[in-house]
Amino acid sequence: MTVNLLDFDAEGLLAWFAENGEKPFRARQVLRWMHRSGVADFDAMTDIAKSLRDKLKAMAVVLPPTVVSDKLSDDGTRKFLLDVGGNNAVETVFIPEDDRGTLCISTQAGCALDCAFCSTGKQGFNRNLTVAEIIGQLWRANQALGVVHGDERVISNVVMMGMGEPLANFDNTVAALRLMLDDHAYGLSRRRVTVSTSGLVPAMDRLRDECPVALAVSLHAPNDALRDQLVPINQKYPLGDLMAACRRYLEKAPRDFVTFEYTMLDGVNDSDAHARELLALVRDVPCKFNLIPFNPFPGAPFRRSSSERIRKFADRLIQAGIVTTTRKTRGDDIDAACGQLAGQVKDKTRRTGAVPLRFQELKP
Numbered sequence: 001m002t003v004n005l006l007d008f009d010a011e012g013l014l015a016w017f018a019e020n021g022e023k024p025f026r027a028r029q030v031l032r033w034m035h036r037s038g039v040a041d042f043d044a045m046t047d048i049a050k051s052l053r054d055k056l057k058a059m060a061v062v063l064p065p066t067v068v069s070d071k072l073s074d075d076g077t078r079k080f081l082l083d084v085g086g087n088n089a090v091e092t093v094f095i096p097e098d099d100r101g102t103l104c105i106s107t108q109a110g111c112a113l114d115c116a117f118c119s120t121g122k123q124g125f126n127r128n129l130t131v132a133e134i135i136g137q138l139w140r141a142n143q144a145l146g147v148v149h150g151d152e153r154v155i156s157n158v159v160m161m162g163m164g165e166p167l168a169n170f171d172n173t174v175a176a177l178r179l180m181l182d183d184h185a186y187g188l189s190r191r192r193v194t195v196s197t198s199g200l201v202p203a204m205d206r207l208r209d210e211c212p213v214a215l216a217v218s219l220h221a222p223n224d225a226l227r228d229q230l231v232p233i234n235q236k237y238p239l240g241d242l243m244a245a246c247r248r249y250l251e252k253a254p255r256d257f258v259t260f261e262y263t264m265l266d267g268v269n270d271s272d273a274h275a276r277e278l279l280a281l282v283r284d285v286p287c288k289f290n291l292i293p294f295n296p297f298p299g300a301p302f303r304r305s306s307s308e309r310i311r312k313f314a315d316r317l318i319q320a321g322i323v324t325t326t327r328k329t330r331g332d333d334i335d336a337a338c339g340q341l342a343g344q345v346k347d348k349t350r351r352t353g354a355v356p357l358r359f360q361e362l363k364p
């Protein structure tokens with residue numbers, strides 16, 4: 001059976017080479033060609049003996065997902081739609097800023113967690129992405145951005161904030177994280193790679209033990225009654241458990257704070273009373289807040305809080321000593337803003353109440 005070498009992290013690749021009677025340093029060379037130089041063609045791996053190249057060609061491929069559309073926003077944000085087969089496509093967004101370049105990547109085709117305000121969730125869930133499909137987003141983005149050598153840092157930061165819940169696809173997410181951090185692959189700093197989770201408590205503990213990176217937690221509500229509705233996974237892992245998991249995570253995290261994401265929904269979670277309740281909730285958790293103005297999508301039952309309300313809400317947190325930023329809406333002219341990523345998902349869950357899919361990006 002043909003193996004896709006992008007499905008392996010360094011350890012997996014070493015094991016596969018060993019199984020096939022090849023030396024560890026050969027695995028490392030191939031790893032560097034694939035990830036540092038972005039080479040998919042074995043014949044272009046010029047310091048590998050022809051006999052080994054022929055063997056690799058017979059047994060394996062280097063196959064990232066195909067880019068089916070590439071859109072550039074007026075503000076420089078760039079959105080890629082990648083075909084992952086079976087009528088599914090996922091989105092990846094590159095966000096250039098003065099001091100860094102951030103790539104926002106997806107981990108699942110759709111998402112089963114069905115948060116009330118999220119376009120991805122409303123589409124339902126098809127499947128977990130493979131390691132090749134996750135790391136392939138970074139591979140393709142580097143290629144599209146013209147990065148030809150691994151020392152170039154066009155993409156300095158990665159956030160797992162695209163489609164899907166990364167910790168619900170734990171093993172593949174962690175393998176992809178390891179490649180991002182590996183000096184023979186992408187060599188990114190642990191502090192510059194962020195996993196965003198809606199709060200899968202047991203998986204947060206595993207991430208802490210197996211591959212601690214920066215952590216963002218999607219909070220969105222200051223009490224269980226409201227969070228149960230907005231983020232249904234809260235019914236399983238309520239706020240008390242989630243705050244305790246955040247504290248445990250910080251024992252091993254590369255940063256000394258958790259980032260709480262909080263989508264600002266007009267009249268739902270944005271009052272001064274909510275801010276006060278929030279301050280009490282996070283009292284014992286070193287944290288920063290990132291307020292996200294709600295990004296609408298077709299059929300969404302919410303409105304964005306006014307700028308004035310967001311500013312007041314932020315002021316409450318800042319006055320209490322919590323570093324609070326409001327996320328700039330980037331790329332909304334190409335539907336690339338937070339929560340707008342829809343890609344194309346063929347829902348296997350037959351979720352009721354799902355809004356119609358948006359097919360406009362995939363022209364036949």
Ligand code: SAH
Pocket residue numbers: 115117118119160161162163164165166196197198217218219261262263292293294295296297338339340
């Ligand atoms: N599944 C993960 C990561 C992907 S979502 C998670 O939920 O954390 C990235 C962030 O965008 C999350 O904080 C999510 O709650 C937020 N988000 C989802 N839909 C949104 C919308 N319509 N407007 C603004 N933010 C949204």
Ligand code: SF4
Pocket residue numbers: 111112113114115118119120121122162163164165198218
């Ligand atoms: Fe899934 Fe995150 Fe969207 Fe919730 S906000 S449905 S966890 S992608």
